[in-house]
């Protein structure tokens with residue numbers, strides 16, 4: 001599951017490459033949209049909504065903005081997906097058979113690879129695909145009270161599962177789930193009702209996400225150790241640090257599982273058994 005910050009960065013990169021540009025070719029490599037041709041349509045903007053990407057387009061024509069149709073290319077990266085921007089006819093860095101969508105403009109080729117969701121919908125119907133999402137941690141409409149209310153509506157659910165449920169709030173993936181639980185001293189398996197300061201935990205998650213919007217190298221904790229050329233080594237508090245000493249108390253960090261078996265990689269949790277006692 002991607003984190004909200006990677007989707008936010010992807011949207012910013014796509015917006016920079018595509019906004020205001022007219023498509024000179026489009027190629028949807030999924031059966032449902034294989035015959036769709038958006039040549040001549042203009043990209044008006046690309047926006048993130050939680051972990052979803054919305055690429056909004058305006059039909060070509062003379063009719064003025066009011067009479068022209070608008071469409072949205074809705075995508076979700078899921079586990080493996082990515083969008084990449086190339087110079088026109090540039091060489092792709094991923095295998096061609098994994099490409100699901102190719103958009104060409106006079107200045108760039110934009111390719112979506114291995115996308116978990118790819119569909120084209122009327123812009124007016126966007127609510128059908130993202131309307132269920134809770135408040136977006138990185139969105140202009142972030143609403144802490146509403147996110148807290150939604151999470152507390154199910155007080156017996158483990159906080160580690162509630163944080164990943166995008167209907168509660170949008171933007172947290174496994175890394176920020178583990179890191180924000182650590183910062184709050186809460187075990188991810190603890191029920192929501194046992195979290196002493198839920199708003200504080202969400203504020204930490206938001207702060208960490210925002211701190212990582214500018215860089216592709218995610219950091220939640222800057223290590224005092226210096227790496228090559230004196231650049232601070234990025235690091236996490238607990239995520240991916242099984243057996244390594246906790247940065248606060250020195251106890252070896254644990255790796256565990258949380259939630260139903262169908263969740264794949266998002267089942268894995270990391271925590272310090274001393275700072276975050278098992279409930």
Ligand SMILES: [Zn+2]
Nearest residue numbers: 246249272275
């Ligand atoms: Zn510890």
